[in-house]
Amino acid sequence: MVHYIGVILDESRYEQIKGTPIEEKVQSIFGGALKMLVVEVPEDKSEQILKAFDRARIDSRGFIEDVPVAFRRAVFEEIVKNKSLDIIDKVLERLPEIQELAKKEDEYIPPPEIE
Amino acid sequence: MPKLNIPPPHGGELVYRVIEKRDYAESMAAGAIEFDLKPTTLPDGTPIRHVYREIMSVCYGFFSPVEGSMTSADLEGVLKERRLENGWVFPYPILLDVSDEDLKAMDVKEGDRLLLKLKGQPFAVMDVEEIYKINPEEVATRTFGTPEDNPEVVREPFNEKHPGYMIYKMMNSNVIAGKWTIINPPKFREPYDRFWLPPAECRTVIKYVKKWRTCIAHQTRNVPHTGHEALMKNAAYTGDIEPCHGILVNAIIGAKRRGDYPNEAILEGHEAVNKYGYIKPSRHMVTFTLWDMRYGNPIESLLHGIIRQNMGCTHHMFGRDHAAVGEYYDKYATQILWSKGIPSFGFEAPPNEVEKGLKIIPQNMAEFWYCPVCGEIAYSENCGHVDKKQKFSGSFLRGMVAEGVMPPKVVMRPEVYKAIVKWWKVFNYPFVNKKYLENLNANLEVDLEPMEIPKA
Numbered sequence: 001m002v003h004y005i006g007v008i009l010d011e012s013r014y015e016q017i018k019g020t021p022i023e024e025k026v027q028s029i030f031g032g033a034l035k036m037l038v039v040e041v042p043e044d045k046s047e048q049i050l051k052a053f054d055r056a057r058i059d060s061r062g063f064i065e066d067v068p069v070a071f072r073r074a075v076f077e078e079i080v081k082n083k084s085l086d087i088i089d090k091v092l093e094r095l096p097e098i099q100e101l102a103k104k105e106d107e108y109i110p111p112p113e114i115e
Numbered sequence: 116m117p118k119l120n121i122p123p124p125h126g127g128e129l130v131y132r133v134i135e136k137r138d139y140a141e142s143m144a145a146g147a148i149e150f151d152l153k154p155t156t157l158p159d160g161t162p163i164r165h166v167y168r169e170i171m172s173v174c175y176g177f178f179s180p181v182e183g184s185m186t187s188a189d190l191e192g193v194l195k196e197r198r199l200e201n202g203w204v205f206p207y208p209i210l211l212d213v214s215d216e217d218l219k220a221m222d223v224k225e226g227d228r229l230l231l232k233l234k235g236q237p238f239a240v241m242d243v244e245e246i247y248k249i250n251p252e253e254v255a256t257r258t259f260g261t262p263e264d265n266p267e268v269v270r271e272p273f274n275e276k277h278p279g280y281m282i283y284k285m286m287n288s289n290v291i292a293g294k295w296t297i298i299n300p301p302k303f304r305e306p307y308d309r310f311w312l313p314p315a316e317c318r319t320v321i322k323y324v325k326k327w328r329t330c331i332a333h334q335t336r337n338v339p340h341t342g343h344e345a346l347m348k349n350a351a352y353t354g355d356i357e358p359c360h361g362i363l364v365n366a367i368i369g370a371k372r373r374g375d376y377p378n379e380a381i382l383e384g385h386e387a388v389n390k391y392g393y394i395k396p397s398r399h400m401v402t403f404t405l406w407d408m409r410y411g412n413p414i415e416s417l418l419h420g421i422i423r424q425n426m427g428c429t430h431h432m433f434g435r436d437h438a439a440v441g442e443y444y445d446k447y448a449t450q451i452l453w454s455k456g457i458p459s460f461g462f463e464a465p466p467n468e469v470e471k472g473l474k475i476i477p478q479n480m481a482e483f484w485y486c487p488v489c490g491e492i493a494y495s496e497n498c499g500h501v502d503k504k505q506k507f508s509g510s511f512l513r514g515m516v517a518e519g520v521m522p523p524k525v526v527m528r529p530e531v532y533k534a535i536v537k538w539w540k541v542f543n544y545p546f547v548n549k550k551y552l553e554n555l556n557a558n559l560e561v562d563l564e565p566m567e568i569p570k571a
């Protein structure tokens with residue numbers, strides 16, 4: 001079974017893919033309130049991701065969730081760099097580096113500045 | 116249909132075993148054998164349960180008619196057919212388990228009085244009725260069932276990955292049975308104190324303050340998204356001659372796991388739903404029960420029914436995968452129990468249709484999703500655009516929160532998100548992490564006042 005990784009696009013992320021071939025792959029959800037890209041992940045590779053991050057899981061929609069922020073960032077970076085959604089191998093090559101970053105985020109994630 | 120009214124407590128009478136008056140409390144504890152309550156832990160030392168939460172829930176009546184740590188006859192009845200020795204339905208073993216070393220050190224025997232201490236202070240007393248041995252692994256297995264013995268709903272054998280199974284498996288093999296009485300009522304810290312409404316008081320508030328004749332309970336261990344809100348609002352359209360007057364949110368507060376939302380954010384997130392008018396406070400109230408969640412899906416739903424009936428609810432909403440983790444049970448196990456019964460668990464009929472069963476009425480609900488065609492949060496049994504559905508996913512939302520993206524208000528109310536951020540700033544983290552756990556496990560949800568016990 002194929003699984004998915006959803007990459008949420010806020011405005012600054014959307015700017016980075018605007019005008020690239022990726023733009024037409026953007027999905028709009030919740031009545032246009034949210035934009036996201038969906039990366040397909042073959043089962044053997046989703047296994048690898050689940051193994052790398054102890055809290056990662058597949059949710060009821062088939063999406064890989066509860067992965068570190070560092071992992072999501074890497075997915076987006078590779079999308080921008082390669083102008084493609086076929087980037088999961090590139091992300092997996094960076095696993096050791098992502099795991100290092102993920103360790104730090106276990107203790108601190110900066111809160112957003114809202115009033 | 117006749118008009119409904121607040122049902123009687125489960126078992127007929129509300130348990131209330133709390134003594135506030137110091138001199139009575141001291142005289143009850145004088146000369147008792149002291150024992151410091153300890154958490155149940157995984158082999159690596161991680162706490163997964165603290166029996167103090169069960170003592171609180173028993174003594175304040177949430178678990179009526181249970182009055183203390185179960186005798187071997189009660190335990191056997193519960194494991195065999197989810198019934199206490201007196202015949203009333205009850206789903207889970209409630210046990211004060213102690214290690215061989217502790218038992219030996221206490222030198223306790225039947226008829227003795229024990230003084231249970233919490234955080235170094237006197238907390239509760241119990242008169243020992245029975246001391247007996249259990250095989251914790253057997254208790255764990257029989258509590259949740261097996262695919263062979265409970266083929267109606269159990270899909271996979273329970274194992275080390277199931278948190279509830281581990282709570283029983285890691286128990287000590289000696290049980291001290293007897294009724295508990297709290298003699299030094301703990302004080303809840305902020306913000307728990309605002310939401311602490313034990314059954315006797317909750318019934319009074321429902322009847323005389325809120326003036327609800329009918330009330331539907333909502334189980335939670337999560338910060339609410341609009342899918343939860345839609346569930347609450349729509350389930351509440353059930354009732355009798357009119358929709359339910361009230362919605363009682365009851366959060367289960369207990370041992371946490373990394374990645375959960377902090378208790379504080381869960382309670383204040385639900386409170387934001389009424390405070391900011393998404394469901395008016397005259398119709399919606401947030402409370403909690405102390406309990407280390409066993410994730411027992413249909414079994415857990417029985418406990419939920421008992422707790423909320425005791426709190427004064429006429430109805431209880433049950434969704435898919437109720438109180439579930441993993442794929443151990445059928446997704447609809449709870450709904451199967453409450454619509455036709457599960458004979459292998461002791462229910463030839465639904466729990467509210469058996470003798471000495473519950474009086475609370477189930478409202479089994481299907482799913483809510485966002486439908487771009489309907490342009491609204493749709494009920495799965497209404498919306499025909501199944502291939503267009505956009506499901507709510509708690510973990511999807513957690514991912515968004517972690518990335519610092521404010522969820523759109525169609526998915527999460529901004530004031531609910533602000534409750535998350537408020538506690539994120541306090542803990543430097545939006546979810547439960549190691550530090551939160553260490554802090555919670557050391558301090559629990561309460562503080563106890565110092566209390567001197569006169570020597571006998």
Ligand SMILES: [Zn+2]
Pocket residue numbers: 486487488489490493498499500
């Ligand atoms: Zn629709």
